[in-house]
Amino acid sequence: MNYSTRKNTLPLSKVWVSLIFLVLCIFKTDEAMAIEEPKYQTLLTDQSFEVRKYAPYVTAETTVQADMDKASNQGFRRIADFIFGNNRTVTQPGSEKENNSAKIAMTAPVVVEPLAQVQDPMVNANEWRISFVMPSQYNEQTLPKPNNKDVVIRTVPEKYYAVLNYSWLNGTEKVQEKSDELLKWIQKNNLKSMGQPKLARYDPPWTLPMFRRNEILIEIEPPSTLK
Numbered sequence: 001m002n003y004s005t006r007k008n009t010l011p012l013s014k015v016w017v018s019l020i021f022l023v024l025c026i027f028k029t030d031e032a033m034a035i036e037e038p039k040y041q042t043l044l045t046d047q048s049f050e051v052r053k054y055a056p057y058v059t060a061e062t063t064v065q066a067d068m069d070k071a072s073n074q075g076f077r078r079i080a081d082f083i084f085g086n087n088r089t090v091t092q093p094g095s096e097k098e099n100n101s102a103k104i105a106m107t108a109p110v111v112v113e114p115l116a117q118v119q120d121p122m123v124n125a126n127e128w129r130i131s132f133v134m135p136s137q138y139n140e141q142t143l144p145k146p147n148n149k150d151v152v153i154r155t156v157p158e159k160y161y162a163v164l165n166y167s168w169l170n171g172t173e174k175v176q177e178k179s180d181e182l183l184k185w186i187q188k189n190n191l192k193s194m195g196q197p198k199l200a201r202y203d204p205p206w207t208l209p210m211f212r213r214n215e216i217l218i219e220i221e222p223p224s225t226l227k
Helices: 005-035 070-082 172-188
Strands: 038-047 049-054 057-065 110-114 127-133 153-157 160-165 193-201 214-222
Touching: 057 070, 070 110, 070 127, 070 172, 160 172, 172 193, 172 214
Parallel strands: none
Antiparallel strands: 038 049, 049 160, 057 127, 057 153, 110 127, 110 193, 160 214, 193 214
């Protein structure tokens, strides 16, 4: 094979490898999206914005003091340890059976919420709540109990949220930009925000940036015209 032939075929092989990798990532992304998510009703859709009414759900959550990236990683590991078996199952009162551990199914999303009341919280906050939504088969009484005292189980009541959907990576500046964008949309539509923005991530780390599903959620007062 002369040089000119090799020069023509090499790029083609790279294209096929890239296409195969892309297809695999799409299947991986679809597989990840098939896992359980909290139940909600979409009340309004405006391009990338939505208003949702969420049914009550149970979370496992932890608080971490650090910047957003470090808090996300530390909090994720802490709660993943809980759902992978560092827990004790609930036994009936009076039962002689010893507590066993149980694996809990992974759900989506993983939520990162700033707790500090500061300007531009996604950039400047140094305390965060990291939470996993628990499978709907459990309630607060039947969910296995964490062995780690830093993991807390909580029932989240029915809430209304304004939501902004976007893809790609989540640097702090990008997350703050999207939070500001959602706040402006809330004001434009005469809705009343309540509390801090939350970042919800839905995808495993191998997902290509352009296929990632991210959301900013801000709780709002129940919109009477959309109930």
